[in-house]
Amino acid sequence: xxxxxxxxxxxxxxxxxxxxxxxxxxxxxxxxxxxxxxxxxxxxxxxxxxxxxxxxxxxxxxxxxxxxxxxxxxxxxxxxxxxxxxxxxxxxxxxxxxxxxxxxxxxxxxxxxxxxxxxxxxxxxxxxxxxxxxxxxxxxxxxxxxxxxxxxxxxxxxxxxxxxxxxxxxxxxxxxxxxxxxxxxxxxxxxxxxxxxxxxxxxxxxxxxxxxxxxxxxxxxxxxxxxxxxxxxxxxxxxxxxxxxxxxxxxxxxxxxxxxxxxxxxxxxxxxxxxxxxxxxxxxxxxxxxxxxxxxxxxxxxxxxxxxxxxxxxxxxxxxxxxx
Amino acid sequence: xxxxxxxxxxxxxxxxxxxxxxxxxxxxxxxxxxxxxxxxxxxxxxxxxxxxxxxxxxxxxxxxxxxxxxxxxxxxxxxxxxxxxxxxxx
Numbered sequence: 001x002x003x004x005x006x007x008x009x010x011x012x013x014x015x016x017x018x019x020x021x022x023x024x025x026x027x028x029x030x031x032x033x034x035x036x037x038x039x040x041x042x043x044x045x046x047x048x049x050x051x052x053x054x055x056x057x058x059x060x061x062x063x064x065x066x067x068x069x070x071x072x073x074x075x076x077x078x079x080x081x082x083x084x085x086x087x088x089x090x091x092x093x094x095x096x097x098x099x100x101x102x103x104x105x106x107x108x109x110x111x112x113x114x115x116x117x118x119x120x121x122x123x124x125x126x127x128x129x130x131x132x133x134x135x136x137x138x139x140x141x142x143x144x145x146x147x148x149x150x151x152x153x154x155x156x157x158x159x160x161x162x163x164x165x166x167x168x169x170x171x172x173x174x175x176x177x178x179x180x181x182x183x184x185x186x187x188x189x190x191x192x193x194x195x196x197x198x199x200x201x202x203x204x205x206x207x208x209x210x211x212x213x214x215x216x217x218x219x220x221x222x223x224x225x226x227x228x229x230x231x232x233x234x235x236x237x238x239x240x241x242x243x244x245x246x247x248x249x250x251x252x253x254x255x256x257x258x259x260x261x262x263x264x265x266x267x268x269x270x271x272x273x274x275x276x277x278x279x280x281x282x283x284x285x286x287x288x289x290x291x292x293x294x295x296x297x298x299x300x301x302x303x304x305x306x307x308x309x310x311x312x313x314x315x316x317x318x319x320x321x322x323x324x
Numbered sequence: 325x326x327x328x329x330x331x332x333x334x335x336x337x338x339x340x341x342x343x344x345x346x347x348x349x350x351x352x353x354x355x356x357x358x359x360x361x362x363x364x365x366x367x368x369x370x371x372x373x374x375x376x377x378x379x380x381x382x383x384x385x386x387x388x389x390x391x392x393x394x395x396x397x398x399x400x401x402x403x404x405x406x407x408x409x410x411x412x413x414x
Contacts, residue, residue, distance in 0.1 A: 132374050210377060218373030226381035233389060312386050319393045 032190045127285030127294035128215035136220070137297045137304075145268050147222075148304055151311045152257055158315060164322035189238070196238035203231035211305035215294045221304025228305065229312025236316070248313065256310045260303040267296055329369055336362050349400050353391040360384040 010016045020026040065072055101108045118135055126134035136144050204227075211224030236244045286293030339359040346352045360383030367376035395401050 130374075219377055220374065223374065223377040223381055226378065226386060230381060230385040230389075233386070315386075315390060316393070319390055319397070 029190075033188060123288055126297065127288055128297050129288055130215055130217060130220075132218075133215045133220050133297060133301070134294070137215075137300045141268060141271070141300065144300070144304065145264055148261060148264060148307050151307060152261060155257075155311050155314050155318075158318050162318050162322050192238045196234050200231050200235045200238075203234065204228055207231060207305075207309070211301055212291065212298070214301040215297045216289065216291065221301040222308050224301075225305040225308025225310075226312055228309035229316075232309065232313045233316045236313075241321070253310050253314050256306050260306040264300060264303045267300065329366070332362055332366055332369070336366070349395055350392070353388060353395065356391070357384050357388040360387070 005013070011020065017026070062068070063071065118131060118139070122131045122134045123129065126138040128134035128138070207224045207226075207228035209224075210219035210227060211221055214220035214224065232244070232248070285295050288294070292298065336359065339355055339362065343352050343355040343359065346355060360379055363383065364376045364380040367373070367379055392401075
């Protein structure tokens with residue numbers, strides 16, 4: 001039974017909205033995207049124009065090729081030398097590559113007793129099906145510990161360089177400029193939000209899968225952590241700082257990194273205590289191929305993943321806002 | 325070496341040269357991103373999927389985001405847009 005709806009009710013239904021959209025009487029952006037009119041400060045514009053003009057004049061005077069014989073000479077010599085240097089570099093690299101033994105040859109110097117041992121005994125000693133993970137998190141776990149610390153130190157350095165003091169005067173001016181910078185950006189982009197709502201869970205679940213299956217297949221802490229970090233950055237871009245700061249603040253990052261690095265360092269210290277062979281643990285190796293197997297490698301993978309994902313996200317936040 | 329690998333390698337070289345020759349910094353970053361994506365495929369062909377995942381996530385994803393963010397911070401994207409030098413800047 002179909003009956004004609006009154007006009008107001010029809011407008012609220014899906015087909016009514018569609019018809020409105022088709023006829024163009026309703027703008028889909030109004031109410032969904034925050035828009036602000038651009039206000040132009042005439043004095044600022046004037047100053048800017050003058051600045052640009054002066055810059056252009058100075059540039060023209062310096063690069064006046066017909067009257068400036070020095071720069072003409074310099075440019076010719078510079079170009080010649082750069083071409084020569086490039087050719088030299090290319091020739092050197094090609095020469096070095098030509099000297100390399102063929103890829104996958106049995107007599108290659110890479111194919112020595114070290115890699116033979118990794119391949120033959122790796123599964124028994126580490127319990128990891130993926131030999132690469134067995135190598136980097138068991139035989140060479142100390143290297144990976146150093147890498148995790150490098151990431152942490154990099155975050156500290158970025159924090160020192162980019163952090164803005166909330167109390168200083170300069171900060172206030174800068175924050176005003178910052179607000180101006182973000183003034184015209186749409187804050188609630190409907191397309192980005194819909195895409196993020198669909199993609200972010202998938203990306204983060206894939207990252208968790210890469211971390212947890214690091215000892216079974218390709219992947220591991222670093223790549224999985226990077227994938228999770230990318231997912232968090234997408235989430236932050238779509239929904240803004242208010243939503244992410246509910247679960248991820250500077251404090252969270254501090255404790256996450258501290259916990260993961262401490263866990264790793266404690267395991268490594270224990271291995272030094274027992275003779276610095278490779279990481280020994282009381283945890284049994286388990287059945288190779290099962291998800292809970294290979295002893296400490298799974299835990300270390302999670303530690304590295306936590307550090308890397310936190311670091312990637314912290315990088316982005318600090319580049320964008322200068323501190324959490 | 326199959327034809328597919330040869331095409332990818334050629335594309336890699338073209339990307340590397342184009343990244344250094346591109347006039348706008350944003351274009352350089354985008355070309356660098358495509359370089360990383362192609363490199364990830366080549367890692368898969370060379371049978372090292374571990375590296376491929378890392379290259380795709382770090383090289384094509386996070387590095388690009390940080391580069392673009394830095395360009396925005398130093399107003400490299402806006403300026404080229406206003407002077408009319410860059411053509412496909414946002």
